[in-house]
Amino acid sequence: MLQNKIYQNFIKEILKTFFVILFGLSVIAWTVKAVNFLELIVESGYSVITYFQYSILSLFGIVPKFIPLAFLLALIIFIAKQSDDNELIILWTSGVKKLKLINLFFIISLFILIIYLTFSIFLTPAALHKSRMLLGKQAYSSFLPTIRVQRFSDSFKGFTFLVGEKIDNKIENVFINDDSNILKSISVNETKRESTTIISESGLIEDKMMVLFNGQIISNSKDNSKNDIIRFEKLNLDLRSLETGTIKQPKLQETSTLILLNCIFEFFEFEMINCNNTKNEITTVINRRFFLPFYIPIIALICSFLLLKNQNKKNYINNKYSIFFLSFLILLYGELIIRYTAVSKLISAMFIITPFILIPLVYLILIYQLSKEFYFK
Numbered sequence: 001m002l003q004n005k006i007y008q009n010f011i012k013e014i015l016k017t018f019f020v021i022l023f024g025l026s027v028i029a030w031t032v033k034a035v036n037f038l039e040l041i042v043e044s045g046y047s048v049i050t051y052f053q054y055s056i057l058s059l060f061g062i063v064p065k066f067i068p069l070a071f072l073l074a075l076i077i078f079i080a081k082q083s084d085d086n087e088l089i090i091l092w093t094s095g096v097k098k099l100k101l102i103n104l105f106f107i108i109s110l111f112i113l114i115i116y117l118t119f120s121i122f123l124t125p126a127a128l129h130k131s132r133m134l135l136g137k138q139a140y141s142s143f144l145p146t147i148r149v150q151r152f153s154d155s156f157k158g159f160t161f162l163v164g165e166k167i168d169n170k171i172e173n174v175f176i177n178d179d180s181n182i183l184k185s186i187s188v189n190e191t192k193r194e195s196t197t198i199i200s201e202s203g204l205i206e207d208k209m210m211v212l213f214n215g216q217i218i219s220n221s222k223d224n225s226k227n228d229i230i231r232f233e234k235l236n237l238d239l240r241s242l243e244t245g246t247i248k249q250p251k252l253q254e255t256s257t258l259i260l261l262n263c264i265f266e267f268f269e270f271e272m273i274n275c276n277n278t279k280n281e282i283t284t285v286i287n288r289r290f291f292l293p294f295y296i297p298i299i300a301l302i303c304s305f306l307l308l309k310n311q312n313k314k315n316y317i318n319n320k321y322s323i324f325f326l327s328f329l330i331l332l333y334g335e336l337i338i339r340y341t342a343v344s345k346l347i348s349a350m351f352i353i354t355p356f357i358l359i360p361l362v363y364l365i366l367i368y369q370l371s372k373e374f375y376f377k
Helices: 002-036 048-084 087-093 098-137 257-265 275-290 292-307 313-340 345-376
Strands: 153-156 159-167 170-178 193-206 209-221 227-238
Touching (some): 002 048, 048 087
Antiparallel strands (some): 170 193
């Protein structure tokens, strides 16, 4: 009973440290990303609500990236703390087997593995897909935030504009070039027009409406044989049909796992994405979602070497940093090699089988080292 309580406390402490580290790393990375996402408001004119919804959903794509590192840090911190407090020595002298604690670390790693798989296979693709669809469904809310003084802006498809000065919603020295046929209704000949250029002295902007004063409209024909010029004192422009340049088609990382698997194994006859042109990239994404999490148990077993007997404290400190460095190299190996799994089937196979070879191998080495300790005790 006493040992069970000890193990329960160990599990709670490791998991608590893990979630705290994971939360801290994820929030830092998410904050940096959220700053970059301000472009949705400034350049694409999306509402603040859309910005926050998109930013929060992106958190699901950040969390899985830090799960292996957070687990490594949590395990190193736990073992170091227990060793510094001499609590592990008390356990060994009370008859607790080191192999049981190693098995406990391994079981915890399997729990973290399940969390990682849940995120990578289900939660992350679903959340990222929803965030992409959010940009597709939500139109931009206001034209005003997209205006940058004395800088050409192409935030909208086929629609380029430049203003010389902006004070609140008042603009001066306006230049607009429309290649997307949005302003065709104001040209002289709608059928033959290729592009429309508007030059204006000043204007006002209200949400998705623009009122221009004292300017001219230049309509260019398709064959460039004739340019029609219309002068105006006041011109009302309806900009509701503008489309932002934000990518609305889901990327592979934002695509359902079932759809990606269908591209490889052809479970169903329908294709929601172009599988032929992206099969190599799909292989990389599938490997990342299904097999990268299996590198976590390796970390648990490598960190277990810190439980082995050390001659003095100096060697233990050096060993602690060596174990962390070796574990980090394993994670780095997984992250690097996965990028080349689409290039070669051999590399892909090597990436997949590596954890299934290292896990039993490292475990056997641990058992052998523990048997030596018992033998020379």
